[in-house]
Amino acid sequence: MCRLAFWSMSLQCWDDALVSALVGWPPWLEASVQHSSQFWMANMYSKGTKRKFFDSVDAAMDNKAALYSRQRQSLLDMSLIKLQLCHMLVEPNMCRSVLIANTVRHIREEMTHDGSWQLVTEAFGGSGPSDHLVATEVLCRSSALEQQGGGPKLYSVMGYDGCREEEVVTDEALCSVTFSDGAPSLLGTIDHCWDRAELRMAAVENRVIKDSGSEVESGEGAKTVMGQVFGTFEIKNVAPGSDLALEELFSAVDASYYDLDTMLTSIQSTPKMGPYNLLDSMASSHGPTSNSSCRTDLSELDHIMEIIVGS
């Protein structure tokens, strides 16, 4: 059963948690939220008490603007996460990815127009968040925050046609992810990807991996990321046994899959870490870490699967 009222709930939580949640956010997110809250607060208190009526109207308008800004920010975050995790869907859907990407562009345009994009780009040292592997920045959290505990939910896109196990990011979850007590839930939420991940890992083991991880980090722009995302929807129609140059073969391999493999194997080996921290560490390491650990990780994966199924 899908929770329609969720959106209004999360906004309410946002108001409450605004101050406390600022600790540990990535700088650009913190900056943009602080900007909007400071803006709101500055306008709230800058007027004298005599013109109470106008104050309240102005305050209401500023409040509305701040609210809109927060909503927009939240939508941007959500869209970026969806885009990044599109290959984890049960049924790949290019139309969906294109529509989400257009939404991100639209938000960016609007934010550029009203100047709020400035804060974001400054935090990135000149390039916007979508110029990098954004999800990693959005979802990367300091270890201090993990120790806070609490019950923020994991954002995961389960199945395209199911509203079942979609657990949506609350405002708190935007700030923090605790993995230690959430390990089974994480594994549960990406259960559909096990088979794929296993197959991919098996395929990866037998290949020489080109260092394609650097492409992701180059900061060439949203373009590289979008291109990669859309590229993952291609079906290669190559008859087995056809003559292909080795380079051609590997150039068609998409780097993001190896990243997913690394993420999953890393989860296996370091269950204490948050999954999105791993995305960050994955982004910084060029290409998949070690294939030698894949075999042991595979057996560990099997073990975990047995536990889940057996329970």
Place this chain on the structure above:
Amino acid sequence: MGEDTESSKGNHSFLRDYVTEADVISTVEFNHTGDLLATGDKGGRVVVFQRETVVGHKPKGELDQVGETGESGEYNVYSTFQSHEPDFDYLKSLEIEEKINKIRWLPQQNAAHFLLSTNDKTIKLWKVSERDKQPEGYNLKDEEGRVKDISTVTSLQVPVLRPTDLMVEVRPRRVFSNGHTYHVNSISVNSDGETYLSADDLRINMWHLGITDRSFNIVDIKPANMEELTEVITAAEFHPHHCHLFVYSSSKGSLRLCDMRASALCDRHTKLFEEPEDPGSRSFFSEIVSSVSDVKFSHNGRYLLTRDYLTAKVWDLHMEKGPVETYQVHDYLRTKLCSLYENDCIFDKFECVWNSSDSVIMTGAYNSFFRMFDRETGRGVTLEAWRETSKPRAVLRTRRIYTGGKRRRGDVGVDSLDFTKKILHMAWHPEENIIAIASTNNLYIFQDRVSPDTQGPDLGSDTI
């Protein structure tokens, strides 16, 4: 057709969902006479139903007498076969889904029936034929087919055909593979009876039914730089009468009518149907909800029916600047778009269909509801395809969504809608008022017993 998906949430729920996932119906299509109904599911299977011929069945055109319900035949399983198997793309280490995206029947030319079925990658032509006679009395083989000992053969006999039990044989006749890099979303048979088109996210190809090793690319919207991709093809269809015309819809809400006589590559449309955006209602979700999920020509070939997330629109082929009719399917969702974006429901692709006389249109919604709109009066009705409330032969009653004002008994509140129960696929009999509705893994067939040949919201139901 499979078990109901209602299952308690247990530890193995994700496994159980996976098992029954294969039974989810993904496409429904009547053949040109309406005697056969084909369904495809996520497991790659095709089930063909046949309408039973009842003695005393009134031929089309004769009016029913008052009080007589009429003996319309029921649909029973005729044949089942595995159309597509799960495939694996070794290069990308990706599974290629065996889910049947579309089925289209060919016009019947002889005793056999032909249908095209497609998954994400490969289109197949299947021949469905009946065999009710078998040759018997071979000289060299015995009844089981084993070779006889020559010494036992003393006389010569002529094999004869003897009637046997009816057997339905399904054989693949053509396999059209390697035509698409992206996921095939539509196929459409041309009125010339010889060609058909297949559309994926970025390209449309035209095939000859007899040639499998090559196809013509007629539309290609892939940008040179994939980073500049902002629009994909969502559906395509040939004109029902003009073999040179076809239409395709896009994720930006536009329709393009193309004339193949104009050029070999129809990247430049002949007509562009687009409704200008209302600046007052613009939001971050405007583009997403304007994405067309299905497009269908009317039977007379004069109109187009499109479905986007919140509305169904009828377009006149002679007027490009906007639709001639707009029907609100579930406008109460307009304020919930953010939540629906969160849970991905906003990307659901609903189909839409015309009735035989092009006077009624139908499309699906959530909570097992589907909507019918009478074009003459503009009125819409909400009906439900749900096992609990539809007993066989019971009359469907209309449902209402409560959006304010006086609440009647039986009204459903917006917040209690079940978004997992979505009616995405449906079909309308080409000549009569019989509709087939797919609801996850159940197929509902509703027949209008009062007025089988004219439109009307009075429907009886048969649940399969």
